[in-house]
Amino acid sequence: MTTTMDRTASAGHSAKSPLIEKLNVFTAFGLGIILAVVFYVLAAKLIPEDTDAMLIHTKHDQIILLAMIGWFIGFMVGIGALIGPFRWLLGKDLSHDENMFYAGKDLGTKRYFRYTTDHKVVGIQYLVTTMIIFGVGGILAMLIRTNLGNPEGGWIHPQAYNAIVGIHGIIMIVGTIIMITGPFGNFVMPIMIGARDMAFPRLNALSFWLIVAAIPPILSSFFLGGIMTGWTAYEPLASESPAGMDGYIMFICIFAISTMVAGANITATVVRMRARGMTWNRTPIFIYGVVASVALALPAFPVFFLSQIMSAFDRAMGTTFYNPAGGGSGWLYENLFWLMGHPEVYVILLPAIGALMEMAPVFTRRPLFSFNVAVMGIAGICGLSALVWAHHMYMSGWAPLLNGPFMLTTELISIPTGMLFLVLVGTLWRGRLWLTVPMASIYALLWNFMIGGITGIYLSDVPADGALHGTMFVTAHFHYTLMGAGLTGAVASLSYWFPKMTGRMLDRRLSWVSFWMVQIGFNVAFIGMFLVGLAGQPRRVESYNAMFNRGNMVTTAGAYVIMTGMLILLFAVVDSWRNGIKASDNPWFAKTLEWSVPTPVPLENFATLPVVTTDAYGYGKAKS
Amino acid sequence: MNRRIVGAFATVVLGAGLIAGIGTYVSAAKADTTILDATPAGTLETPQGTLKHFTMDLSIYPDSFFKTSSPHPDWVSYGPSTNFRVPAHSAITFTMKQYDSGEPITNDFFARVAGTMNGTINIDGKDVTKVDANTIGHTFTVRGLSNGKSNLFINVPMPMVPEDKMSENEGEYINPTIVKFTIITGDAGEYVWNCEFPCGDGTLARFGGPMSSQGFMSGHFIVTDN
Numbered sequence: 001m002t003t004t005m006d007r008t009a010s011a012g013h014s015a016k017s018p019l020i021e022k023l024n025v026f027t028a029f030g031l032g033i034i035l036a037v038v039f040y041v042l043a044a045k046l047i048p049e050d051t052d053a054m055l056i057h058t059k060h061d062q063i064i065l066l067a068m069i070g071w072f073i074g075f076m077v078g079i080g081a082l083i084g085p086f087r088w089l090l091g092k093d094l095s096h097d098e099n100m101f102y103a104g105k106d107l108g109t110k111r112y113f114r115y116t117t118d119h120k121v122v123g124i125q126y127l128v129t130t131m132i133i134f135g136v137g138g139i140l141a142m143l144i145r146t147n148l149g150n151p152e153g154g155w156i157h158p159q160a161y162n163a164i165v166g167i168h169g170i171i172m173i174v175g176t177i178i179m180i181t182g183p184f185g186n187f188v189m190p191i192m193i194g195a196r197d198m199a200f201p202r203l204n205a206l207s208f209w210l211i212v213a214a215i216p217p218i219l220s221s222f223f224l225g226g227i228m229t230g231w232t233a234y235e236p237l238a239s240e241s242p243a244g245m246d247g248y249i250m251f252i253c254i255f256a257i258s259t260m261v262a263g264a265n266i267t268a269t270v271v272r273m274r275a276r277g278m279t280w281n282r283t284p285i286f287i288y289g290v291v292a293s294v295a296l297a298l299p300a301f302p303v304f305f306l307s308q309i310m311s312a313f314d315r316a317m318g319t320t321f322y323n324p325a326g327g328g329s330g331w332l333y334e335n336l337f338w339l340m341g342h343p344e345v346y347v348i349l350l351p352a353i354g355a356l357m358e359m360a361p362v363f364t365r366r367p368l369f370s371f372n373v374a375v376m377g378i379a380g381i382c383g384l385s386a387l388v389w390a391h392h393m394y395m396s397g398w399a400p401l402l403n404g405p406f407m408l409t410t411e412l413i414s415i416p417t418g419m420l421f422l423v424l425v426g427t428l429w430r431g432r433l434w435l436t437v438p439m440a441s442i443y444a445l446l447w448n449f450m451i452g453g454i455t456g457i458y459l460s461d462v463p464a465d466g467a468l469h470g471t472m473f474v475t476a477h478f479h480y481t482l483m484g485a486g487l488t489g490a491v492a493s494l495s496y497w498f499p500k501m502t503g504r505m506l507d508r509r510l511s512w513v514s515f516w517m518v519q520i521g522f523n524v525a526f527i528g529m530f531l532v533g534l535a536g537q538p539r540r541v542e543s544y545n546a547m548f549n550r551g552n553m554v555t556t557a558g559a560y561v562i563m564t565g566m567l568i569l570l571f572a573v574v575d576s577w578r579n580g581i582k583a584s585d586n587p588w589f590a591k592t593l594e595w596s597v598p599t600p601v602p603l604e605n606f607a608t609l610p611v612v613t614t615d616a617y618g619y620g621k622a623k624s
Numbered sequence: 625m626n627r628r629i630v631g632a633f634a635t636v637v638l639g640a641g642l643i644a645g646i647g648t649y650v651s652a653a654k655a656d657t658t659i660l661d662a663t664p665a666g667t668l669e670t671p672q673g674t675l676k677h678f679t680m681d682l683s684i685y686p687d688s689f690f691k692t693s694s695p696h697p698d699w700v701s702y703g704p705s706t707n708f709r710v711p712a713h714s715a716i717t718f719t720m721k722q723y724d725s726g727e728p729i730t731n732d733f734f735a736r737v738a739g740t741m742n743g744t745i746n747i748d749g750k751d752v753t754k755v756d757a758n759t760i761g762h763t764f765t766v767r768g769l770s771n772g773k774s775n776l777f778i779n780v781p782m783p784m785v786p787e788d789k790m791s792e793n794e795g796e797y798i799n800p801t802i803v804k805f806t807i808i809t810g811d812a813g814e815y816v817w818n819c820e821f822p823c824g825d826g827t828l829a830r831f832g833g834p835m836s837s838q839g840f841m842s843g844h845f846i847v848t849d850n
Contacts, residue, residue: 142643143650154814155651159842164650242833510632543768543814563643564636571635575628 020101023080025113025212031078032071032213039070054318056239061316064224064243068217068250075213080115084202103201105603115209117201120601122208123187124501127494129211130182131570133175136219138566140168145525145559148552153543161542163226163244170231170248171218174255176482177297177344178211179490180351185266185290187501191594192284194275194612196604199268203261210258214251221247230540232341235322235333239314246315249308256305263294263301275593277612284592284616285374289354292378293347296385300340300347307336331398338389346385348482350378352489353420353449356442359496360424362590363439364431367617374423380416384409391460395469403462410460417453421446436588437511441492444519448484452477455530473533476526484522491515491569498576499583503599507580510572517565525558592616659846660705668715670741672808676714684762684782686724688840689795699834700724700762700823706843712812715741718780721800724761726784726821732757734765734820737805739778745805747783755781761801766817766845776815776847780805812849818842 043063050057076082084102087093094102103118104111111121112128143164147155156164186208190198198204221227225242238245270291274283310321311333320326322333361368368374387409394403424442433439455477458464468474498506532551537544544552586595593612597605662678688701710716729735735757737745744751761784767777782803789799819842824835834840 139643139646143647146643146647152814154844155647157651158816160650507628510628513632542816563639567636567639568632570639571628571632575631 020080020083020098023078023083023115024110025079028075028078028080028209028212032075032216035074036067036071040064040067043067056314056318056323058316058318060243061246061312064246065250065312065316068220068246071216072213072250072254076209079209079212081206081209102205103197103603115205117197117205118603119186119190119198119201119204120501122204123183123185125208126178126182126186126211127501129208130175130179131573133171133215134179134566135570137168137172137175138563140164140171142559142563144168145556147542148544149556151544151546151549151552156542158542159226159228162228162540163222165540166227166230166233166244166248167218167221168231170227170233170251173231173344173348173482174211174251176348176486176490177259179348179487180355180493181262181266181290181293182208182211183501184286184355184493184497185351188497188594189266189287189290190269190273191597191601191605192592193270193273193287194278194593194606194610195269195273196606196609198265199273200265203265207258207262207265210254210261214254214258217247217254218251219247221245221251232337233311234337235311235314235330236324236328238311238333239323246312249312249315252308253305253312256301256308259294259297259301260305263298266290266294267298275610275612281371282612282615284358285368285371286351286354286358286592288375288378289351289357292354292382293350296343296350296382297347299386300343303336304340307333307340310336331393331396334393334396334398335389338392341392342389343385345478345481346381348486349449350381352486352493353424353445354378355489355493355496356438356445357420357423357427358592359438359492360427360431360442361617361619362496362588363434363436363442364427365434365619366427366431367615367619369423369426369429371615371617373419377416377419377423380419381413384413384416388413388460391465394462394465407460407462411457414453414457421450436495437506437508437515438492438496440515441488441495444488444515445485445492448480448488448519448522452480452484455480468533470538471533472529472537472539475539476529476533479526479529484526488519491518494573496588497594498573499587500594500599500601502577502580503583504576504580505583505587507572507576510568510575514565514569514572517568518562521558521561521563521565523558525555525562528552528554528558590616591618658705659707659709659844662708662710662714662716665717668717668806670715670806670808675808676711677717678710678714679717679719680708680710681719681721682708683721683797683800684724685797686790687794696834696840699840701834701840702819702843706839706841707846708817708843709846709848710809712809712847712849714809715806716809717804717806718764720764720780720782720803721797722761722782722803723785723790723797723800724823725787725790726759726761728758729760729763729781729821731820734763734779735760735781737780739766739776739807740780741806741808745780745803747803748801755783759784760821761785762823762841763820764817765820766815768815776810776813776845778807778817779820809847812847815845815847816842817845 040063043066047059047062050059084094102116104114104116104121107114111118112125116122143156144161147153147161153161186204221244224244224247226244227233227248228241229238229245233245233248270287313319314321314323320328322328322330324330357368357374388406390399390402390406391410424446428442455473459468459474459477495506495511498504528551532548535548535551537548583599585597585599588595593610596610660680662680665677665679667674668677683703685701685703687698688703689697736754737743737752744753761782763782764780765778780803783801785799785801791798819835822835823841824833
């Protein structure tokens, strides 16, 4: 293993700084913790005490937020994110050897714990981080479901329960946002378009390590009074909540920066770095899904970021953006939140559906049915998803005259969504099916997303929403879309691209067992939840009327089946990665470019950049 | 047995064990895990006939210095516990010593008495059905469903102690307002009670701190068959 660099390689540049070699995830955590403590102590000492005359007591939140800012600065310095910009400011940009070191050349497993710029390393880092996030969110989900196994609740204190629900919600949303674009968008996408790396490799590493930096603040909220507001953090309720909300605010701000950086990088990569001959008509449909996802995220997450900055100001600076007592409005927050919140659903879904549309031709040995309709469907969803946010606010009393128009736009979005269904069904129709887990996942997505989509139409209807708003019906609906469709696509992606990412095949038998347990458990759990929701059980409650007991018992039983299936999948991934059957370069006989490179994929992917002359779906003639 | 089957099974067992362990920790990690049982006191004539009678003595302190290991000694708190256990289908007479000051309550609905025997409470020897909404110290409020058989709603407002009658010394409690009331319990079940007077600190409208943490101004109200 080589850990030193040629110090004479770049005449005119400074010799390599040994600092680059010393920085890693451990120095990042160390420096982050030290600066958090320093900021905390200084803030506690220097910030004046609150007085009784103040409408809002701010000192405690100022201290907590400053400590978290200290953590963030320390972590980013400690991981080495600022070396490149700092050297550039000094007019001494990194040398070729230093860039190769950053790319992880010859660093072995150490590169996974550093600020490594190679997109494949970043993809693996995202994969492991996403699994950890789902692990934490899954544990919280099981605590929720176990508590709800008894109508009286009581296993967990109601306030701890509220905190668990809030953190489960936001951490799972973030996990689902990154679950495909992070691991597979990074590892696979540049190779799929015939590029050597992302357009901005250092920004790529930055987007990943920002997510790692964001996780401790959200977990710290457990010890700061929790997030009592659910994942939406509605104002002014959030301002009335304990300092755990500061962890939420910091988490969202850092994550939003990460998403913006990643979105710009992915867009620039796809627009500027596709292989020669890869026209838009020859660009794989998965790329469309990923680009559409980040195109939605790019305008949405700055809004979310600003909404949280204003929350932080209300809590820590005594402003009243959202406090009606001071001239603010809770509706302002609701609008800002859902301007992000509904496009975010499609930020999650489009890469998942794109991935499954990518796999459908491979496992049916047929061309993708009506590529242009697929692209139009994705574009239609993108356009309409920015015009539907207020259907979350029908019952809030904000702008009742707009309920009708928002109902119309929301129901219209089922048309482009239906086009994607049509593409998948058309590809499956009379195909020569190769029944693998990714193939079965397409059927699972069609089933789950059909239920999630149709129930979404009911919820978009103003009169029906009046009855169903705030019930478990809503909770079941969005789980059917985000988990039943989104997570199913992510697990299929893992199964499909696992051989290219690890050089091993994912254990076939265990992944089938996991697939059926998760899908059956999922449908049992959330159909039970639909039923109690229709019967009127409110969501986000720690205890409930005994009349809902049977449905909740069914849901809890289903959740345990999901848990078992997911743990089996976890074992299958870990065991197959270490001991699985070695995979050939192209085990699925697929035609996209990532399968044309050797496994493990070389540092810069291609010895010679490819020239594309056809689309990637030349498996035969479509019978439409 | 196949190594992979054993490994998968072990992963499931370990995962379930991890969840159970975390759940048990969270379940046990209440700031106040003690439970105060009602004391038997014979029988009592009530509008519902002669019932078994029990008593319970509680206090509301402006700080929690009385707790030997309070994580927040300066927070307002009920004591000696915030979890109360009382028998089902019985008359329970509470005596509450309220030592804290107060202010106008945000929602004056909670200045009215509800859910007590005869709809009254006794404050320093005088029966009342409501308290001046501008001088509320705290409330004792139980509301909600337990097992669906008994929908319990109790609201007892407690007047403030004037500032000039309070001690200047931390942890010294003098001159309480004494509030007595009797409730009649229904079927067994577990409820959550809380104070409806926003007496927290640090966040907007004083709903933070002790109002949003365990073991201070909120707890469990357990009605048991035993």
